[in-house]
Amino acid sequence: MKTLLEITTSIFSDSGQSSRLAKRFVAAWRQINPDGEVIVRDLTKEPVPHIDAGRFGALLAKPAERTPEQQAVVAYSDALVEELKRADIIVLGLPMYNFAVPSTLKAYFDHIARAGVTFRYTETGTAVGLLTGKKVYVFAARGGLYGGTASDSQTQYLRHFLSFLGLDDVEFVYAEGLAVSDTARQEGIARAEAQVDRLVQREAARMCECGCD
Numbered sequence: 316m317k318t319l320l321e322i323t324t325s326i327f328s329d330s331g332q333s334s335r336l337a338k339r340f341v342a343a344w345r346q347i348n349p350d351g352e353v354i355v356r357d358l359t360k361e362p363v364p365h366i367d368a369g370r371f372g373a374l375l376a377k378p379a380e381r382t383p384e385q386q387a388v389v390a391y392s393d394a395l396v397e398e399l400k401r402a403d404i405i406v407l408g409l410p411m412y413n414f415a416v417p418s419t420l421k422a423y424f425d426h427i428a429r430a431g432v433t434f435r436y437t438e439t440g441t442a443v444g445l446l447t448g449k450k451v452y453v454f455a456a457r458g459g460l461y462g463g464t465a466s467d468s469q470t471q472y473l474r475h476f477l478s479f480l481g482l483d484d485v486e487f488v489y490a491e492g493l494a495v496s497d498t499a500r501q502e503g504i505a506r507a508e509a510q511v512d513r514l515v516q517r518e519a520a521r522m523c524e525c526g527c528d
């Protein structure tokens with residue numbers, strides 16, 4: 316049985332365009348994985364608190380020395396990490412807000428990047444990600460047009476961060492130009508939806524190669 320972790324970050328929750336694309340993929344994935352497990356993490360409905368000195372200190376404290384408050388902080392972070400570890404596939408809805416990833420996603424990242432848990436340093440100082448063997452699909456929605464240009468401030472950051480945790484197999488689908496005009500919006504969404512559908516077909520074909528009837 317496969318596990319899919321769906322992370323959405325739109326301020327509009329399920330109605331955000333990035334969430335809709337993510338959910339389109341997840342709905343189709345459920346059809347081809349009827350026994351699969353889907354874990355939903357909506358960072359707008361349940362925001363992760365911003366990291367602060369107290370929370371960071373709790374994550375660094377030795378287990379035997381943690382106060383009850385620190386234990387609660389670590390347990391919360393552990394639960395987020397556990398979802399990631401369980402997932403075979405991670406689906407991320409990614410709006411662009413002011414040229415960056417949503418602040419809710421950054422807060423989430425600050426709780427899951429943990430030395431000795433999701434990455435470690437070798438003796439030579441190289442970082443090694445510990446969340447390996449997973450596929451990540453990113454469904455990005457933007458008002459403007461940035462794909463493939465130096466102005467795309469999200470893609471490189473996200474690839475770098477995910478790779479730091481060992482998540483190297485990352486594929487992006489972009490719905491762009493959503494604020495340019497009605498026509499550009501419709502075309503951008505239609506293109507992205509068609510790409511989502513192709514990804515699902517590919518997933519289905521892969522499953523058959525691995526042994527469907």
Ligand SMILES: Cc1cc2nc3c(=O)[nH]c(=O)nc-3n(C[C@H](O)[C@H](O)[C@H](O)COP(=O)(O)O)c2cc1C
Nearest residue numbers: 325331332333334410411412413414456457458459
């Ligand atoms: C607060 C805010 C900031 C935005 N900043 C940008 C931006 O910097 N660049 C851009 O292309 N679109 C920007 N947009 C447009 C969004 O990227 C677009 O509406 C997209 O659909 C958001 O994804 P969502 O519908 O999943 O929330 C912004 C929208 C909002 C609400």
